[in-house]
Amino acid sequence: MLQLLNKKVLQPFHKTAKQIRNFRNEIQLSKDRYHIKRGSFATVADSDINHFAKILPNPNQILLGLDETAGYNRDYFKYVRGLGEVVLKPRTSAQVSAILQHCNHRKLAVSVYGGNTGVCGGSIPVFDEIVLSLELMNGIESIDEYSGVLQCEAGCILGVLEEKLSEKGMIMPLDLGSKHSCQIGGNLATNAGGIRLMRYGNLHGSVLGLEAVTADGTVLDLMSRFRKDNTGYHLKHLFIGSEGTLGVITRVAIACPPSPTTQNVLFLGVENYDSVLRTFIECKKRLGEILTSCELIDEDALQCCILHLKRSSPIKQYPFYMLIETTGSNADHDEQKVQNFLEQVLSAGIVGDGVVTNEPSKVKDLWQLREYIPHGTFSNNFCLTYDLSLPLDNFYDIVPAMKRRVGHLVKLVCGFGHIGDSNIHLNIAGDELTPEIEQLVDPFVYEFTSKLKGSVSAEHGIGLLKPKYLKYSKTNEAIGLMRQMKTTMDPNGILNPYKVISM
């Protein structure tokens, strides 16, 4: 999938009405850009609006007309633009239920809208779908200090939850760059990953329960505050990662770890990929239970980042850099473990040089060298970016392979990502995206990944942009069962049409 980014991609999200009008002129409609044909859904009539007004009594719960709904019709990355003229903002699961019951009866398509931080166009309507925004369902129901369980509504902002938990000595099991705008319901719907995944696992493990409203308005109460509940099929997982196509997540119960009290970050220079792997093995062994993140950055990715940040590298130039984080509960113990690890990898010659810190400001500086790489790569006129899971033996092979194919045609081919989770981000950037480059890049990346039985979308999901690439990571039989699930649970196909799976 091509993710074309132009120079203005990192503009602030909120704009004036005039800017929005300009913006709408700038961005091609998704239906045209991606050649999508409208499904055979009904169109919204005045009688529907009157019905919705009965369900949602407060006038601020309904927005009408493209001027009012413009913000809900395009994404941050300018990949998609839709034409949804009706935005509904329920406050309760009962209201979500009543809305969907009506839409299903009338065969009105619905686009489910969370924090709009996705990168695959999953939360934006394509045609005139009704936008169902969860933003007003943002209540925290309970935080249990004994069991570590948080229960809340789906529209809660991740960063707000993190803040409330910190008051009680707990953290969320996931952390994302978009935490100040993404919503926990959207996190679940997209099975969001992030930089704590290596330590705390993914959402299928930490989500204890959820409530979802299915296409016909049925409220499915699958809430649970328990890690163990073997009573029947484990249905909640159908909703985690299905991007709103099987139901609308309305409430969440999630297991939250105690806050760590210590943090160390190491930034290491490594001569070759073989030594990267050996360093990874050593850090798993010697840092053991305090290891939280292990990231890989190649020299071109770092170069791009420090140019953008206008900073210099903390260590001299190496082909590879690794950023390793530990968190724990005893500063002395952690420091000793970190020092032992460093002495080992330096004396064995598998790490060339490195710095380590536990000072919060310096920790932040080091993390910026990883987090701002996308800002650097996106500062080119175009940047194609891929989010792949690949086996560690062949993890980095795709970067030199891509350099051989298009290195002479572009300014940058680089790789970086979560080596601890086998997840690499491949970026190809330059001045002008020509058909020649597109043809050399696009099928190749997916075929390369598919041959290694990797994932063509490790954490970003499928959304509107990637359904046609599903086949590279899933068999026909699996896609067939997905279709069966969709048909069983949403026979009219009203929930997030055109997304995830082509019907």
Next chain:
Amino acid sequence: MLQLLNKKVLQPFHKTAKQIRNFRNEIQLSKDRYHIKRGSFATVADSDINHFAKILPNPNQILLGLDETAGYNRDYFKYVRGLGEVVLKPRTSAQVSAILQHCNHRKLAVSVYGGNTGVCGGSIPVFDEIVLSLELMNGIESIDEYSGVLQCEAGCILGVLEEKLSEKGMIMPLDLGSKHSCQIGGNLATNAGGIRLMRYGNLHGSVLGLEAVTADGTVLDLMSRFRKDNTGYHLKHLFIGSEGTLGVITRVAIACPPSPTTQNVLFLGVENYDSVLRTFIECKKRLGEILTSCELIDEDALQCCILHLKRSSPIKQYPFYMLIETTGSNADHDEQKVQNFLEQVLSAGIVGDGVVTNEPSKVKDLWQLREYIPHGTFSNNFCLTYDLSLPLDNFYDIVPAMKRRVGHLVKLVCGFGHIGDSNIHLNIAGDELTPEIEQLVDPFVYEFTSKLKGSVSAEHGIGLLKPKYLKYSKTNEAIGLMRQMKTTMDPNGILNPYKVISM
């Protein structure tokens, strides 16, 4: 649900043919004991056997007649006995596929058989279902030291996997008392819990991929070696915990942690339940990332266990005991954390007394005080046992409540379990199980649990014995969706009929 156990429950599993005949005379058939009506399935004909013989070329892959199949027709706990006269032992997924394709076409019911260590009668036929045993599919495909991923066939014994992993410095993310006979496919099918769950999470988190054959013989390749794969619906979770009713798990990929190198076990005496909770909070805080297990044992449970083991308690009598385990990567660090914790809880007066050890033989001795409680309670003429998830605020309330109801009619009411996972085992034992006791116990436990929105089967599952209790932990809407899943994926209902969900 009543789990009636007589004195002979802990006899060894393997018996002579004569013993088996006696045994069959002893145990009532499940169909009579639980008043089950046979489904409208076909019966096995000679032509079916001939067909199976073509699929399974080796004569040892087919057992015929009740004498040969007796061992596959009853469980260890004597809850269930069936009449399956055909046992099939495929060696490949293709053979599983061919068998199911034929059975589905012919409407022959199938009972999926793993290690037969379940406690809810899920793996034993009820009538004449064909027994599909995975025991010959026990190959280990790969163990990747870099990523920590094990790939193997579903019939691998858990203990064998643990052994093979230990050679490479890794462990399985789950540990069970039955590890020397249970199979990894059965572990997944029942979403097995065990004593490492608090540290490493449940199987929905650690299973990376699986292969399953559905009722019509479709081989669903959902294998993945990656923690991150957001390409479409996360179908593998449908098979984890559905007890073989939606498909037969044939292959597994699972994330395995590095072996810890240190272990400490504490055994503490605590005066009241409030102090138990405070101790739990302290151990989460002070033991942090090295905490692996936190178990609760009440004084009656311990008493019962030490009588059975013919041993004395390591500390004087208290109303509650806690067994806490840590595992880590640095012995000195762990010892310091453990000492800090102990000093804190003793000086604050929330723990009365305690012992701690890191010597393997003493670690084993202390763990026996927890692990042998069931053997002690089952040494009574009858023992009713319940496996509940309950909120920690009310975690222990059910024990005194039950004492008030039946204390005068029985010898023992006790509670113990995984407080770290909010999972309590309630036991009621005595000389004679009267209808009066049954009536005082049975609806009460489920209603009590349901009112607190707990789980009526935390880790044991539903199997044959508990479908009618599903309603206490799941709503009508959820059960309705389970039925839809079953109907969609197994329209003839051939897979494990009578189990999990009544159709």
